[in-house]
Structure formats: structure tokens, C-alpha cells
Amino acid sequence: MTAAGTLNPEASSGISIGYSLGSLAEWLRRITVCIRGPRGTRGSGVIWRDGLIVTNAHVAVSKSHSVDFFDGRRARGKLVGRDPGVDLAAIAVDMSGLPIASIRSARELRAGEVVVAVGNPWDGEGAVSAGILHRAAGRQPVIFADIRLAPGNSGGPLADAQGNVVGVNSAIIGGLGCAVTSDAVKEFLHDAGLLEAV
Amino acid sequence: MSGFLADFSNELANAVERAGASVISVPEGGREGVSGTIWRDGVAITAEHTIRGLDEVDVVLPSGAEVKAAVAGRDYGTDIAVLKVQDAGPGAKLADEAQTRVGEIVLSIGRRREEGLAATYGLISAIGGPWRTHQGARIDRWLRLDLNPFPGFSGGPVVNARGEVLGMATSGPRRSAATIPASTVNRVVDQLLQKGRVARAYLGVGIQPVAFPEGTARTLGIAGDRGLLVVMVEPRGPAAIAGILLGDIIVRVDGAELHGLHGLQGSLDPDKIGQAAAVEVVRGGKLVPVNVVVGERPEK
Numbered sequence A: 001m002t003a004a005g006t007l008n009p010e011a012s013s014g015i016s017i018g019y020s021l022g023s024l025a026e027w028l029r030r031i032t033v034c035i036r037g038p039r040g041t042r043g044s045g046v047i048w049r050d051g052l053i054v055t056n057a058h059v060a061v062s063k064s065h066s067v068d069f070f071d072g073r074r075a076r077g078k079l080v081g082r083d084p085g086v087d088l089a090a091i092a093v094d095m096s097g098l099p100i101a102s103i104r105s106a107r108e109l110r111a112g113e114v115v116v117a118v119g120n121p122w123d124g125e126g127a128v129s130a131g132i133l134h135r136a137a138g139r140q141p142v143i144f145a146d147i148r149l150a151p152g153n154s155g156g157p158l159a160d161a162q163g164n165v166v167g168v169n170s171a172i173i174g175g176l177g178c179a180v181t182s183d184a185v186k187e188f189l190h191d192a193g194l195l196e197a198v
Numbered sequence B: 001m002s003g004f005l006a007d008f009s010n011e012l013a014n015a016v017e018r019a020g021a022s023v024i025s026v027p028e029g030g031r032e033g034v035s036g037t038i039w040r041d042g043v044a045i046t047a048e049h050t051i052r053g054l055d056e057v058d059v060v061l062p063s064g065a066e067v068k069a070a071v072a073g074r075d076y077g078t079d080i081a082v083l084k085v086q087d088a089g090p091g092a093k094l095a096d097e098a099q100t101r102v103g104e105i106v107l108s109i110g111r112r113r114e115e116g117l118a119a120t121y122g123l124i125s126a127i128g129g130p131w132r133t134h135q136g137a138r139i140d141r142w143l144r145l146d147l148n149p150f151p152g153f154s155g156g157p158v159v160n161a162r163g164e165v166l167g168m169a170t171s172g173p174r175r176s177a178a179t180i181p182a183s184t185v186n187r188v189v190d191q192l193l194q195k196g197r198v199a200r201a202y203l204g205v206g207i208q209p210v211a212f213p214e215g216t217a218r219t220l221g222i223a224g225d226r227g228l229l230v231v232m233v234e235p236r237g238p239a240a241i242a243g244i245l246l247g248d249i250i251v252r253v254d255g256a257e258l259h260g261l262h263g264l265q266g267s268l269d270p271d272k273i274g275q276a277a278a279v280e281v282v283r284g285g286k287l288v289p290v291n292v293v294v295g296e297r298p299e300k
Helices: A002-030 A182-191 B003-020 B182-195 B216-220 B238-242 B260-266
Strands: A032-036 A042-049 A052-055 A064-068 A074-083 A088-093 A114-119 A127-135 A142-146 A157-159 A165-173 A176-181 B023-026 B034-040 B043-047 B056-060 B066-075 B080-084 B105-112 B116-128 B142-147 B157-160 B165-171 B177-181 B205-211 B226-233 B249-253 B276-283 B286-293
Touching (some): A002 A114, A002 B003, A064 A088, A074 A182, A088 A182, A114 A165, A165 A182, B003 B105, B043 B182, B105 B165, B205 B249, B238 B286
Antiparallel strands (some): A032 A042, A042 A052, A052 A088, A064 A074, A074 A088, A127 A142, A157 A165, B023 B056, B043 B080, B157 B165, B205 B226, B249 B276
């Protein structure tokens, strides 16, 4: 029975990592919305603060979008800011009391840290994928992750191992996931006059 | 919120950082730069195919310093090139190969001139025995990885979750990542530092597998149904000197029957150089023994 004795700790930590990922995914789903475009296209968004959703400019292509929340509610979203240069857009919804993303600067991330994405690819709403940060954020407004993304992930959150959002998933480049950094989002919101006074 | 995942994440980032202290960038390598691994004090390795034709390369050290490194030797068989570079940083800490298991988490680590360390992660998906590259070099074991190779990963290390080096990463078939295990790297680096190249045993024949007519193999007491037809004999090569003729069919070397081209390469390890090999050929319907003194393959 010594073999079982030595195997047990590993088995239990495996379960715990799975459990941790599960609860992390559950939290990220609550701050992720599904944004429907005019031609039935589907993208994702992050509830950045009460009543304000951040997504990609290439997802928010019209003045008004249908926004689905984790709890099944649906609202009309109004485009309040858009910058195709950094591929970001902001959508306002007339709702309050929403769970809000906790934000961490992407510049603090180290290469190799676990990152988790939630989004709405064609074959799964609230789909979760996990990977690692490919390399630390440089001066660029984007970060790269070794993670499997699909088109519906666009606009959805890329979060660290503790559920803090570090970026907005925007593209797949050379097999790597590419996300606009949380720092670039802050700058974008500031420039659009949408950043709350701290 | 999730302690285990946060710990796991920290461990991975620590492994990248720890191993990264021995990873250099070789900006001239490949199309957009490759990586290298500081193997020992003053000695680094990189993927030979990415710096072909260069005697000296610029490297970016873990400290960020850019220096020149001389190419001290290269072996296209194992795809290892040795670079001499002073004060590069600490040599790679090697993993205990005996402890390596299928399912272990591994990281492929590279360095880019501008952006610094880069990594992808995956698993050891299978471990196999010794294998030969297309160039005939013996690799001590097969490490199959389930891992996404990224631009510039070649020459960098494949490490375990503790950041200990399992081998050098290079491109495998079908855009996969192949690993040259640390024991093979050690062997090749030793030879390259001593001689500047890796000796390869050589008979000086061109061969092609052929099937025997039905019954012939049985009559001659050969278990297999194929031999290696000699279609070229290098003038003054080891086989020519020993009297091997065009049209001979090689069936055994040192008593072992050959199965295909790899079988012949397998019977010709470098330690055979200078020694007589007992070659048996089929000539005129009869088995004929020929003693060939194994030579060393001339440089390309």
C-alpha cells in the first residue's frame, strides 16, 4: 500500500487544480458577456465596471448591440467609444449591480504564468481555455499567450491564475493568443472620457 | 481565490525564470532569430541548421549584453552547433533523465533580442528508445512532446516544471518540436570541443534495399527477405579497398542481419571506426564474407 500512499498527494493536488480552474472559470463567466452583431456574429465582452462593457473594435461594429449576461438577462448595448487602432470598444448598458472584473496590470505578468480565457466561440458559450503567458509585456499594447483561442473569444477576458483580468483577447497570431493589455484598455477608456475618477 | 492554481502559476513562471538564466538569443539564426542554451561555462549550443555557413554569430546574453560568439563546431546529424562565449551566464541545470515520465509538464523556452524570454508549455506525450535522424546520427532516446513550437524556439531548452533541462529543442517533422536529449547533447558537445566535428563511421557504398527472389533467402539461410544492393562503390573507400563490388547485396554486418538503410547505419557507430567489420554479401547466388575496415566519413 506504499504506492497508494505516495500517489495520493499528487492525485489530490491534481483534483485541486481542476477544482481551482473550475471555480475560476465560474467567476470569469460572470464578468463575461456575449455580444451579438448585426449579421448573427458572436463575440465576447468584459464587464469592466457597472454599466460599462469593454470589447474589441472588430466585435462592436455597429451603434447598438444585443448583450447577453451570465444570468440569462439580455440588454441593449450602446456604443460609447471605439478605437480600431488598438482594437478596443466600449459599450454602455443600462444595468447595475453587475459583477465587475478585477483588473491587474499586464506589465506585472511574468512569462510562464497561468492565464485563462473565457469567451463565446461558435461551439460553446462561456467556453474556458487555459495556457501560459508566452512572454512578458513589452512596450506594445498587446500580450501573447500560449493558449487555444477561437474567433468567438474576441473581446473576452484573459485573466491570471487568481481571476484578475490582464487583457482583452483579440487575435490568434502564429498559433499564439494575442490580447490587448489591461493597461491599454485603461488608456483607451481614459482617452474616451470613460474612466471613472479614482 | 484559487490557491493551487496561483501556486502552480508561480511555479511555472519560476521555472521559466530559472531556466531562462541559461537561455540566449541568436538573432541571426533562422528567419527571425533563434535561441541558444548555455550548456557549460563558456559554451553554448544552438540549432545547427539555423546558423549554417556562419563562423561567428552575435548573441544576446541573459544579462542583455550583445557579444560575438565563435562557432566552435557543428554536427548536422544531431543539429547541434557549439558556440564559444565567455561570461555568458550559468550553465543549464540538467534534469535526472531516469526520473522523466510521460505526462510530465514541460516548457520550451526561448529568448528574443527585443522581447526577452518566451515560453510555451505542454506535456511529455511519449518516451521511446534510441532513434536515428535522417542524417544517421544516433539520438539516445525519443521524447515526444505535446507542445506548441513557437518562432525562434529552436536551440533553446526543453525543461521540466522545476526548470531543469531535458534537452535542446529543435524542429521536428510536420511542424512539431523535437528534443535532442541532454545525454546526446553532452556526448556531441564533448566531441565537437575536442575535434570540432563528430566522427561518423562510413563504408563508402551507395545502397538500395532489394527483395530476394523467392527461395533464395531460405537457401542461403537468411531470415529476412531483403538485402541492401550496392549501387555505388566510392573509389578508394573502405568498401572498395576490402573488395566489395557493384551488385553485391549486403545482408549481415558482424553477424546481425540488416533491415533497411537504418539497419546499416545502426551497425556503424563511431566507435567502430578503424575496426574490421565482418560483412556478408550475396554475390553470384552465394554468401561471401568480406572484412571491411570501417572508415570515417569525410566532411561534406
